[in-house]
Amino acid sequence: MENNHLLLEVKNLKTHFFLDEGTVRALDGVDFVIKRGQTLGVVGESGCGKSVTARSILRIVPQPGRIVDGEIMLYLPAQSNHSTLTNVVNLTRLNPRGTQIRSIRGCRIALVPQEPMTSLSPVHTLGNQIVEAIVLHQEVSQAEAREKAIYMLDLVGMPQPSRTIDRYPHELSGGMRQRGMIAMALSCHPSLLIADEPTTALDVTTEAQILKLMQRLQQELGMAIMFITHNLGVVARMTEHVIVMYMGKVVEEADVDTIFHNPKHPYTQALLKSIPRLGQRTRERRRLESISGSVPDPYSIPKGCSFHPRCSQRIVGLCDQEEPPNIEIGPGHKTRCVLYR
Amino acid sequence: MFGYIIRRVLLMIPTLIVISIISFVIIQLPPGDYLTSYAAQLSAQGDTIDAQGLKALEERYGLGQPIHVQYFKWVSGIILRGDWGQSMEWQKPVKDLIWERLALTILLSSVAILVSWFIAIPVGVYSATHQYSIPDYVLSVISFVGVGTPGFLLALIVMYLAMSQLNQSVGGLFSSEFLLAPWSLAKVVDMLKHLWIPVLIIALESTAGSIRTTRANLLDELNKPYVETARAKGLEEGKLIWKYPVRVALNPFFSTVGWSLASLISGQTLIAVVLSLQTTGPMMLRALMSQDMYLAGSFLLLLSSLTVIGTLVSDIILAWVDPRIRLRG
Numbered sequence: 001m002e003n004n005h006l007l008l009e010v011k012n013l014k015t016h017f018f019l020d021e022g023t024v025r026a027l028d029g030v031d032f033v034i035k036r037g038q039t040l041g042v043v044g045e046s047g048c049g050k051s052v053t054a055r056s057i058l059r060i061v062p063q064p065g066r067i068v069d070g071e072i073m074l075y076l077p078a079q080s081n082h083s084t085l086t087n088v089v090n091l092t093r094l095n096p097r098g099t100q101i102r103s104i105r106g107c108r109i110a111l112v113p114q115e116p117m118t119s120l121s122p123v124h125t126l127g128n129q130i131v132e133a134i135v136l137h138q139e140v141s142q143a144e145a146r147e148k149a150i151y152m153l154d155l156v157g158m159p160q161p162s163r164t165i166d167r168y169p170h171e172l173s174g175g176m177r178q179r180g181m182i183a184m185a186l187s188c189h190p191s192l193l194i195a196d197e198p199t200t201a202l203d204v205t206t207e208a209q210i211l212k213l214m215q216r217l218q219q220e221l222g223m224a225i226m227f228i229t230h231n232l233g234v235v236a237r238m239t240e241h242v243i244v245m246y247m248g249k250v251v252e253e254a255d256v257d258t259i260f261h262n263p264k265h266p267y268t269q270a271l272l273k274s275i276p277r278l279g280q281r282t283r284e285r286r287r288l289e290s291i292s293g294s295v296p297d298p299y300s301i302p303k304g305c306s307f308h309p310r311c312s313q314r315i316v317g318l319c320d321q322e323e324p325p326n327i328e329i330g331p332g333h334k335t336r337c338v339l340y341r
Numbered sequence: 342m343f344g345y346i347i348r349r350v351l352l353m354i355p356t357l358i359v360i361s362i363i364s365f366v367i368i369q370l371p372p373g374d375y376l377t378s379y380a381a382q383l384s385a386q387g388d389t390i391d392a393q394g395l396k397a398l399e400e401r402y403g404l405g406q407p408i409h410v411q412y413f414k415w416v417s418g419i420i421l422r423g424d425w426g427q428s429m430e431w432q433k434p435v436k437d438l439i440w441e442r443l444a445l446t447i448l449l450s451s452v453a454i455l456v457s458w459f460i461a462i463p464v465g466v467y468s469a470t471h472q473y474s475i476p477d478y479v480l481s482v483i484s485f486v487g488v489g490t491p492g493f494l495l496a497l498i499v500m501y502l503a504m505s506q507l508n509q510s511v512g513g514l515f516s517s518e519f520l521l522a523p524w525s526l527a528k529v530v531d532m533l534k535h536l537w538i539p540v541l542i543i544a545l546e547s548t549a550g551s552i553r554t555t556r557a558n559l560l561d562e563l564n565k566p567y568v569e570t571a572r573a574k575g576l577e578e579g580k581l582i583w584k585y586p587v588r589v590a591l592n593p594f595f596s597t598v599g600w601s602l603a604s605l606i607s608g609q610t611l612i613a614v615v616l617s618l619q620t621t622g623p624m625m626l627r628a629l630m631s632q633d634m635y636l637a638g639s640f641l642l643l644l645s646s647l648t649v650i651g652t653l654v655s656d657i658i659l660a661w662v663d664p665r666i667r668l669r670g
Contacts, residue, residue, distance in 0.1 A: 060572050062564070097578050106575035113573075119566040121585050122665055133574045168664040181570070 006075045007191055007224050008034040008057070013070035013092075015049075015056045022299040026052040026065065028248035031326070034192065034224050041239030041256065042228045043271070047295055049248040050228045051114075054194045057226075058105055059096040067092050074104065076191070107137040110185035114197040116177035120169040126153075126177075127165035130184045137188045152183040157213060175206035179213070186217060193218075194226045199234065211238060232275050236260060241332070244268045247296065247306040250326075254333040264335045266311045267291075305338070313339060342660070349653050356649055364641035365412045368634045375429045375632045415638065426635030430628070435639045439621065443643075445514060446620040449536065450609070453543035454601060458594065461548045465555025466587055472560060480552065487549025493611040496542045500616065503538060513617050514539070539616055543609050554593055562586035588662075595662050599655030603648040 015027040027049045034040050042050050055061045057072055072091040094101040113119045120129060127149055134145040146165070153161035156179040169177055178198060185193055195214065199207035211234065218225055227238050235242055235256065242259045244252040244267065252265040263269045273289040293310040296302055302309055308319035315338065324336045376395060406414075418424035425435035464484075468477045503509045513520070514535050519528045562568065563586050571581040610622030617623075621640065628636040660666055 058573055060569060062569075102575040102577065104575070105573055111570070111573040113566055113570060115566050119570045121567045121571070121589075123588055123663055124585075125664075129570075132576070136575055170665050184570075184574070 005035045006033065006073075007036045007038075008075070008226075009071070009073040010053070010057070011071045011073070013053070013056060013072060014068045015052050015061055015065055016068050017065040019064060024298045025301060026248055026298070027056060027070075028301070029070070030245070030248070030250055032243050032250055032253060034226060036191070037218075037222050037224055038241060039218065039225045039227055039239045041235040041242040042226060042245060043230065043232065043235055043242060044245035045230065045295055047298065048245040050230075050245055051196055052248075053245075054111065054196050054226065054228060057091065057194065058109060058111060059091060059094060059101050060105070061096075074108065076108065103137070106133050106185075106190075107188045108190055109192045109194060110188070110190040112178070112181050112185050112193065112195045112198045115201055116174050116181055116198075117201060119181055120177055122169055125166050125168055126172065126180045130165070130180070130187055133184050134187050148187065149183070152187045153180070155217070156180075156183045156186070157209075158183065173206075174202050175209060178202060178206075178210055182210075182213065182217070186221065186223075189221060190223055192224045192226060194228070196228045197230070198227075200229075200231075207234075214238070232260075232272065244271070247298075247301055249306065249336060250334075251307065251337070252335040254330070258330070258333050264329060264333070264340060265337050266313050266339075267307050268335075270310075270312070305336070315339075345660075346653075346657060349656070353649050353653065357646055360645040360649070361416055361642055362412065364638055364645060365415065366408075368632075368638045368641065369408055369411075371632060375634060378632055379429070415635065419639075419642075425639045428628070428633055428636040430631050430633040430636070435636050438624070438636065439639060439643075442619055442621045442624060445618075446622070449514075449539060449618070449620060450543065450601070450604070452536070453540045454547070454598075456540055456544040457548045457551060460544070461551030462555055462587075462591070462594075465552045466559060466582065468552065468556040469559035469563060469590075470582060481556075484549040484552040487545065488553065490546075490549075491611070492542060492546040492609065493615045495545060496539075496612045496615040499538060499542055509538075514619050539612065539618055542612055542616070546609075546612070551594070555590060558590035558593060559586055562590050592659065592663055595658045596655050598658060599651030599653070600648065601651070603644050603651055 010030055010032050013027050013030040014025070017024040017026055030049070030053060032040070042053065044050050052061065052065065055065075056067055059067075061067065070092060074089045074091055076087055076089065089100070089104070091101065091104070120126065127146065130149040130152065131142065131145045134140060134148050135142065138145070138148075140148065150161045150165055153164060158164050158176060158179050164172070164176070164180075169180075172180065182198075198214070199210050202210060214225065215238065225238075227234070229235060239256050242254060242256050243250045244259070244265065246267050252259070252263065252268045254262075259268065260272065263272055270289070270291045274291060276288055291310055292312075296306065296309065302320070304318075304320045304322055305311070305314075305324045308314045311319065314320070318338055322338065324338045325341070326334050326336050327340045328334050329340050376399060380395065415426055418426060423436065425439070427433070428435050428438055431438055464480060468480050471477050514532050515528065516531050516535070519531045522528055563582075565586065568581065568586050571585050572578070574581075576584075609620070610626055612618075613620045613622040614626070625637065625640040627633075628640065
C-alpha cells in the first residue's frame with residue numbers, strides 16, 4: 001500500500017468508558033485504514049463500537065470515555081496551507097480541546113450525524129450554523145460565507161436555498177435537515193466525511209435520495225467517506241471496502257464483494273443470513289435466521305473470542321480460552337477467527 | 342407577530358375588567374370597614390366619636406352607597422382622572438402615596454434580579470459543565486442551603502454582620518436626614534450607599550434557586566446531538582457551550598421574567614419589613630390589615646395588571662428568543 005494514498009490509519013485503538021459500574025471497553029483494539037477517496041463501510045450491531053470509533057477519530061468521545069491506547073494517523077496533503085499541521089498527525093496525541101484538533105474537526109474530517117431532527121440547534125437558523133462552520137475554517141467575510149452556504153445548500157439539492165438558509169430547523173423536513181447537515185459538513189471540503197448512520201432516522205424514499213446525493217457529491221468532491229451503518233443493503237450500495245465490528249473489535253475486513261459473497265467470520269456469515277433476499281429459495285419457505293443470543297453485557301466481555309457464546313462453529317476449549325488472532329486470508333481480506341489459522 | 346401582540350392586548354381588556362371587579366369585591370369582603378375599625382380604635386384609646394362625625398366621614402368616602410356604585414366611582418376615577426381614591430389611614434390621595442414607593446421598589450427589585458442572574462447563570466453553567474466535580478458539589482451544597490434559607494433570616498444575619506463588623510446602618514434606603522427630604526443628587530448618592538444590602542439580600546434569595554434551574558436545564562441540553570454537531574464543527578468548547586445549550590437552557594428565565602413584574606410589588610415584603618425599606622410591600626400589608634380599602638384595592642389592581650402585562654411580556658420575549666414557539670401570521 002503506497003503511503004500517498006493513505007488518508008487515515010487506525011492502529012490498535014482502545015477507547016474505554018470508566019463508569020461507576022465498571023469499565024466498558026467500547027473499543028478494544030481496532031485497526032483499519034481509509035484511503036483517499038475511498039468509501040469504507042463500518043457494519044455491526046448496536047453497541048459494537050461503530051459510533052465510538054467515529055467520535056474517537058474526531059476526539060469528541062463523551063465523558064467518561066477516554067482513548068487509552070492506540071494511534072489514529074491522519075495523512076494530510078503536503079501542500080497544506082496550515083503551517084501548524086505536519087504531513088502526518090497522530091490524532092490521539094492531540095489535546096481534545098486544543099487548536100490543532102479543532103482545525104481538523106469540521107475542516108479535514110467532518111461528521112454527518114444520525115439524528116437530523118436533533119442535530120441542529122433549534123434556536124438558530126440553518127444558515128447561522130453553516131456560516132459559522134465556514135467562517136471558522138476559511139478566511140472569508142460573513143457575506144462571502146453566506147454566499148458559500150447558499151451555494152452548498154444548492155449543491156445538496158435544497159429547494160430555494162437562498163430562502164431556506166434563513167429557516168429554523170423545525171420548519172424543515174427530516175430529509176431537508178439531513179441535506180442541511182451534509183451541506184454543513186461539506187462546506188469546508190473535508191478529506192474525510194464520517195457519516196454515522198445518516199439515513200437511519202429517515203423514511204426509505206428520503207433515504208434513497210440522501211444516499212444518491214452522497215454518491216454524487218463524493219464523485220464531484222472526491223472525499224473519502226466512512227459510512228457507519230447497520231443496514232447491509234446500504235453497505236452493498238454505497239461502499240467499496242467493509243469492516244465488520246463486534247464488541248469493540250474488527251472481526252472481518254474485506255472489499256464489499258468478498259464480504260457479501262465469501263464471508264469468513266461466523267459473525268459476518270450469521271449477519272448475512274439474517275437479511276432476506278429476493279428470489280432465493282422461495283419454495284423452501286425457509287425461516288429467516290437470526291443470531292442466537294444477544295450482545296453480551298459490556299461490563300463482562302466473555303473470555304477468548306467475544307463472539308463464542310453465540311457462535312455456531314465454536315470450538316470448546318479453544319474459542320473460550322484464546323483470543324483469536326487477526327489472520328490475512330486473501331489480499332485485503334482479514335478475519336479474527338481461529339477457524340482460519 | 343404584530344397581529345399576535347395586538348390580539349393579546351385586546352384580550353387583556355376584559356381580563357383587567359374582571360380583575361378589577363374581583364379586587365374590589367375582595368377588599369369589601371371582610372366584615373366592617375375602615376370606619377368601623379377606626380371607631381373601634383378610638384374607643385380602645387378611650388375616645389369616642391359621635392354618630393354625626395361618623396356620618397360625615399361615611400359620606401366623604403362614599404361608604405353608604407351600594408357596592409356597584411362605589412365600584413364605578415372608583416374605576417371611573419382611575420380611568421378618567423387618574424384618581425385612585427383616598428387613603429383613609431394616611432389621609433392622602435393614594436396616587437401620592439404609591440408612586441414614589443413603586444419607583445423605589447421597581448428599582449430595587451430589577452437591580453436585584455439582574456444581580457441574581459449575573460451570579461446564578463455563570464455559576465449554574467460552571468456547575469453543569471463540571472458535573473460531579475468537587476466545585477460542583479460545593480456549589481450545590483451552598484445553593485441548597487440558599488434555597489432553604491428564608492429571606493428575612495438572611496436579612497437579619499446580614500444586618501447583624503453589617504452592623505457589628507462594618508459599622509454600617511442598614512435600616513431603610515436612606516439616612517435619617519434624607520428620609521423626608523425632596524429628591525436631590527445628595528439623596529440619590531445616599532440611597533445608592535444603602536441600596537447594596539437590600540439588593541444583595543433580595544438577589545441572593547432567588548440566586549440559589551436560579552443556580553439549580555440553570556444547572557438542571559443545562560445538563561438536559563449538554564448531551565443533545567446539536568451540541569456534538571457544534572463540537573464536531575471545530576468550535577471552541579467555551580464558545581459552543583454559551584452559544585448553543587446555554588441559550589436553550591435559559592428559556593425558563595425569559596418565560597418567568599414577566600411574573601417577576603408582579604412580585605416586584607408584593608414580593609420581598611418580609612425582607613422589606615425587616616430592613617424597614619420604603620417599598621410597596623410593607624405599605625400594602627398595612628393597608629390590608631387596617632382595611633384601608635382604596636389603598637389596598639389600588640395595590641391589588643396594580644398587582645393583577647402587572648401580572649397580566651408581565652405574562653404578555655414573557656410570551657413576547659419567549660417568542661423572540663425561541664423560534665419554535667413563534668406563532669405564524
